[in-house]
Amino acid sequence: MKRQRIGLHHWVAEVKIYSYQDLILKWLKEHPNLSSAQVDDWLKEKHPAFEVVSSTI
Structure with missing residues (x-):
């Protein structure tokens, strides 16, 4: 059960970050040395x- 919760948490985080994908790609193209932080x-x-923890990025 614990593993399923972790998987679900990861999935939710990926869905949240996906909605910002175009913006993040734009930033990375403009600033190739940009860190995840x-x-x-x-x-x-x-x-x-x-609201996603930093380690997701």
Whole structure:
């Protein structure tokens, strides 16, 4: 049961981040050395409703 919950949590996180895929790709094309931490910061700054843990990015 624990493994299923972890899988579901991962799936939900992927669905949330997928909705920002185009924006993230745009940022990466403009800033090729962008770190995942910076992407996380920018998402949280520009989209306060964004709620995914940093390790998902």
